[in-house]
Amino acid sequence: DGGITQSPKYLFRKEGQNVTLSCEQNLNHDAMYWYRQDPGQGLRLIYYSQIVNDFQKGDIAEGYSVSREKKESFPLTVTSAQKNPTAFYLCASRAGTGGLGEQYFGPGTRLTVT
Amino acid sequence: GNSVTQMEGPVTLSEEAFLTINCTYTATGYPSLFWYVQYPGEGLQLLLKATKADDKGSNKGFEATYRKETTSFHLEKGSVQVSDSAVYFCALSSRGGGSQGNLIFGKGTKLSVKP
Numbered sequence: 469d470g471g472i473t474q475s476p477k478y479l480f481r482k483e484g485q486n487v488t489l490s491c492e493q494n495l496n497h498d499a500m501y502w503y504r505q506d507p508g509q510g511l512r513l514i515y516y517s518q519i520v521n522d523f524q525k526g527d528i529a530e531g532y533s534v535s536r537e538k539k540e541s542f543p544l545t546v547t548s549a550q551k552n553p554t555a556f557y558l559c560a561s562r563a564g565t566g567g568l569g570e571q572y573f574g575p576g577t578r579l580t581v582t
Numbered sequence: 583g584n585s586v587t588q589m590e591g592p593v594t595l596s597e598e599a600f601l602t603i604n605c606t607y608t609a610t611g612y613p614s615l616f617w618y619v620q621y622p623g624e625g626l627q628l629l630l631k632a633t634k635a636d637d638k639g640s641n642k643g644f645e646a647t648y649r650k651e652t653t654s655f656h657l658e659k660g661s662v663q664v665s666d667s668a669v670y671f672c673a674l675s676s677r678g679g680g681s682q683g684n685l686i687f688g689k690g691t692k693l694s695v696k697p
Contacts, residue, residue, distance in 0.1 A: 510687040558625055573625035
């Protein structure tokens with residue numbers, strides 16, 4: 469089945485540690501995205517990548533880093549510089565043609581930092 | 583800049599009631615418009631979309647019409663079920679420039695349907 473996988477579903481870390489969230493897609497989509505979701509808020513864009521080996525900062529990139537070495541993979545690292553990292557993180561992808569197609573979302577990773 | 587405003591929740595309805603969730607947008611050009619649904623603890627699922635003015639998107643009994651004159655994309659369903667309880671997000675897809683294809687979301691509206 470084609471889709472987006474995120475692992476793990478729940479992640480716990482101590483403050484001061486970096487942590488990497490996995491996102492893999494087998495939809496052959498060009499574009500991939502990372503969002504952060506907090507209770508009662510909409511989704512906020514962290515980083516996005518329109519093509520392999522290229523990515524752009526979104527609205528809240530501070531304290532996060534990404535890489536896009538392969539078309540199917542777009543891991544997100546939450547660094548110790550991120551002041552409030554506890555949140556629900558969603559990865560998405562979009563087919564490249566046309567530019568206005570819908571995004572497909574993974575199941576999310578809930579990160580808790582204490 | 584582009585933005586999406588949707589009615590704040592929570593919205594609580596009885597089963598078989600009529601549902602409307604308002605969504606208005608501000609955008610340059612002609613964006614595509616989407617409704618996504620999120621069930622507890624899960625990612626977002628595309629519910630329906632419309633890509634040009636007067637298009638009507640529909641799926642699972644839900645409908646929304648792209649109204650350019652009122653910059654709106656209200657979500658409606660004639661008879662809700664308990665299984666429709668979820669959070670609904672309105673979104674637009676921007677055109678042009680390096681951010682083409684990026685989605686801008688409303689804050690979401692939580693719907694609870696009581697039996």
